[in-house]
Amino acid sequence: MTVQIGTAGWSIPRDCAAQFPGEGQHLQRYAGVLGVAEINSSFHRPHQPRVYARWAAMTPPGFRFSAKLPRAITHEGRLRRARAPLQQFLGEAAGLGDKLAVLLVQLPPSLAYEARPVRSFFTLLASLFRGAVVCEPRHASWFTPGADAALAGLRVSRAAADPARWPAAAVPGGWLGPRGDGGGALLYHRWHGAPRIYWSRYEEAWLQQRADELRAWPADAQPWCIFDNTAGGGAAANALRLRQLLAGP
Numbered sequence: 001m002t003v004q005i006g007t008a009g010w011s012i013p014r015d016c017a018a019q020f021p022g023e024g025q026h027l028q029r030y031a032g033v034l035g036v037a038e039i040n041s042s043f044h045r046p047h048q049p050r051v052y053a054r055w056a057a058m059t060p061p062g063f064r065f066s067a068k069l070p071r072a073i074t075h076e077g078r079l080r081r082a083r084a085p086l087q088q089f090l091g092e093a094a095g096l097g098d099k100l101a102v103l104l105v106q107l108p109p110s111l112a113y114e115a116r117p118v119r120s121f122f123t124l125l126a127s128l129f130r131g132a133v134v135c136e137p138r139h140a141s142w143f144t145p146g147a148d149a150a151l152a153g154l155r156v157s158r159a160a161a162d163p164a165r166w167p168a169a170a171v172p173g174g175w176l177g178p179r180g181d182g183g184g185a186l187l188y189h190r191w192h193g194a195p196r197i198y199w200s201r202y203e204e205a206w207l208q209q210r211a212d213e214l215r216a217w218p219a220d221a222q223p224w225c226i227f228d229n230t231a232g233g234g235a236a237a238n239a240l241r242l243r244q245l246l247a248g249p
Contacts, residue, residue, distance in 0.1 A: 006036035013233035052095030066102035143168040183218035193229025201234030
């Protein structure tokens with residue numbers, strides 16, 4: 001099993017700059033060490049296809065990106081009337097080519113699960129994008145057996161988040177592969193920092209526990225671990241330390 005570890009964005013804090021050697025821009029140095037990155041800026045504003053293409057060109061062949069859907073689709077449109085904005089976004093992100101591996105659909109905390117619009121949206125998205133789709137819901141109604149089964153039927157993974165608003169949110173759900181045990185499935189983790197979200201660095205014991213949990217998945221699972229505690233500069237250091245722990249005994 002290969003665990004893909006990265007951060008939201010590719011900023012390199014000063015205190016771990018030596019661990020990202022080389023010349024060039026941050027993304028070039030970052031991609032020489034870590035294998036994946038999450039594009040968060042796409043949530044806030046559009047990027048031209050040439051910008052995505054430039055990012056792709058700055059990374060080695062095996063590098064992969066996930067990209068967060070624009071807030072106009074998830075927060076303002078609330079998954080409705082999504083065809084035109086999805087087509088626009090995917091046309092822009094097409095600049096990444098085959099390096100775009102995952103689309104992240106983060107939902108507002110106020111968006112409750114409703115079967116029909118959810119089914120319509122993710123069916124539409126599947127017709128437009130052939131890669132993996134991950135949903136990060138934040139309303140309690142999404143963490144029920146019925147909602148989880150609906151996501152699984154749509155082959156949509158549910159992200160594991162920290163801090164978790166609800167107990168079930170701490171572990172991956174939705175589509176867990178053909179056997180339902182995580183094998184053959186992308187298992188997406190988004191760790192935002194705790195207790196201070198986006199700022200706090202994770203302690204050694206917390207990282208060790210995550211490493212132990214990751215090792216427990218089947219060998220053909222495809223975990224992604226994205227550290228989003230970037231505001232305080234802890235994401236890169238935490239990502240590097242988790243990789244060390246997974247490489248150890």
